[in-house]
Amino acid sequence: MSSASKEFPGLRFDPTPGLVPAIGQLAEKVRQAAGQLGTVRAELERTLRDPGAWTGLAGASCHDAVQGIYPEVWIMHDALNGVDHTLGEWSYLLAEYQRSRTTLEAQAVAARARVKEAKANPDVDLGFTEIVTRSGGDLEALLQRHGLAKQAVDRAEDELEGIIKAAEGLKKQHDESAGTFAKQIRGFADHLPDRNTMTPAGSSTIPxxxxxxxxxxxxxxxxxxxxxxxxxxxxxxxxxxxxxxxxxxxxxxxxxxxxxxxxxxxxxxxxxxxxxxxxxxxxxxxxxxxxxxxxxxxxxxxxxxxxxxxxxxxxxxxxxxxxxxxxxxxxxxxxxxxxxxxxxxxxxxxxxxxxxxxxxxxxxxxxxxxxxxxxxxxxxxxxxxxxxxxxxxxxxxxxxxxxxxxxxxxxxxxxxx
Structure with a gap:
């Protein structure tokens, strides 16, 4: 028996794999890095806006150097913030998916128990001897009980199949969301904004x-x-x-x-x-x-x-x-x-x-x-x-x-x- 079957005896597979606490730990590390860059960014902004901090030729050269560095800090700070927020969104969504998984697993365990109970009914399987040794009303009653027992098995199996299909749908939704968030996180690194197209969002934008x-x-x-x-x-x-x-x-x-x-x-x-x-x-x-x-x-x-x-x-x-x-x-x-x-x-x-x-x-x-x-x-x-x-x-x-x-x-x- 696979580890997934042992962990999920009802569904027999894990429709929403992932460790929410591990995602939270990763997000915390990214958040700390973003916080450090945010402090640097704020300090650079404060200094660039202070005309008295730049005097003489050396001051002008330093101002130009800092002004050249600042967009890079801005870009990286926004990218890390984006990764942090995206991890938070995925953590929240994964937790919701796994709450649904818990419900479906409990339903599947109960459904399998009903299937087992229905199949344990002796009227489900009739042997040749049981049929040929009975006649008349006795045989009719036996066949009626057999039909009802088979119906009970079919109902229980249909219920279990419906739960499994719901879990498969949940897995598809989980996998699509995981792919979307992974692409979004990669995008912060693969599609950094062009510093030449950036415009400050300060008071100069709005008169x-x-x-x-x-x-x-x-x-x-x-x-x-x-x-x-x-x-x-x-x-x-x-x-x-x-x-x-x-x-x-x-x-x-x-x-x-x-x-x-x-x-x-x-x-x-x-x-x-x-x-x-x-x-x-x-x-x-x-x-x-x-x-x-x-x-x-x-x-x-x-x-x-x-x-x-x-x-x-x-x-x-x-x-x-x-x-x-x-x-x-x-x-x-x-x-x-x-x-x-x-x-x-x-x-x-x-x-x-x-x-x-x-x-x-x-x-x-x-x-x-x-x-x-x-x-x-x-x-x-x-x-x-x-x-x-x-x-x-x-x-x-x-x-x-x-x-x-x-x-x-x-x-x-x-x-x-």
Whole structure:
């Protein structure tokens, strides 16, 4: 008998292998390393922001050297944090799988006992002698008992087979999740960000005059408040499904931005998340066209402000000019879909019949799910009702937050335009 059969006499195999404590120990080591790098990162940030710390030629040279080192520390710190959080997610999911395994094993042990008991009935197996030596009503009663005994065996075996199939389904789910998390962890090493594309997420990204739009009616109300309702077992299951979505978006669908924002929703503290609005514009041809049209139509006025307007990645994806940009826009779609934008132009002048001046584009998105306060319902995401996801904020299992971004650039006609 194999070791798995000895350890799991009911199922006869282990559908969810893995040692949760060992994963926790590994995560702790990674967390310690990340903490050390985090201390270095914070110190470098503090020093770089202190102009008085750099004086003279030597000071300027040291500043340049530290500024060159800092992105590498930033990258490694984020990568280790990512590994730590991913190990934590896998540990949590594995524990859930193994709780299901415990239940199935207990059911299988009981089912095997019923099969054994049913097969022990002497009426199950009839010998030739028993049949030929009986006749009439005695034989009919014997055959009836035999039929009932066989039915009892079949029922018990069918029940056991159903439990085994459920365990096999659990194993498939476990193995797919393990592969996803392994790929995600490898990705932190194999796909480190290009330091030349990194932009600091400090106050310079969002200007001090950035003002959020008025709150949408559907984003207010008792059901939109944070941590005001006790979570139910269904809420815990929904959170587990959301964690699986994070892994799926990152590994299966290659939507790392959508995965990271949903992960922040599940683990964050509700603080604003800043992003580079320039990146959204560069990857969204429909939004580029809208900004250009606004400049051409409003620029001749000298200065302009569109105020906050409604945008939709879904509609941007459908625009003819977005053909060929579907993959990158799909990541944005799962990240923020409906968003608000504001285009502000200042000090525009007409040069050769074209408006030239400074433009600022502000982007805002309230990251939440569902529409629990009523209105038009939203569809399911990967089979999970969005209103069920929305409840996670209400129960404190997730935390809604604001996505904010802004970019300023000088608009001038391209040569030959």
């Amino acid at each position: 001090p005059y950035f003002t959020k739009p008025p709150v949408n009616r559907e984003d207010t109300g008792p059901k939109r408040e944070f941590d005001v309702t006790d979570p139910t077992a269904k809420d815990q299951a929904t959170r587990l499904a959301a964690k699986a979505m994070v892994a799926g978006q990152d590994a299966y669908f290659d939507n790392p931005r959508a995965a990271s924002y949903m992960k922040n929703w599940l683990e964050g503290n509700g603080q604003d998340v800043q992003f580079d609005a320039k990146e959204l514009i560069n990857q969204n041809p429909a939004l580029q066209k809208l900004v250009t049209q606004t400049i051409l139509s409003a620029g001749p006025k000298g200065s302009f402000d569109t105020g906050w307007q409604q945008g939709s990645i879904y509609h941007d994806m459908k625009a003819p000019e977005s053909a060929g940009s579907q993959k990158q826009l799909l990541d944005w779609y799962y990240t923020m879909n409906g968003y608000q934008y504001r285009i502000v132009g200042s000090d525009f002048k007409m040069v050769d019949g074209k408006p030239v001046g400074q433009v600022r584009v502000d982007i805002y998105k309230r990251y939440n799910w569902g529409n629990p306060e009523g209105g038009v319902p939203r569809g399911d995401i990967k089979g999970v009702p969005q209103n069920d996801l929305a409840r996670l904020n209400e129960t404190g299992l997730a935390h809604d937050f604001d996505i904010v971004g802004s970019t300023t650039f000088y608009a001038a006609p391209q040569p030959g335009s």
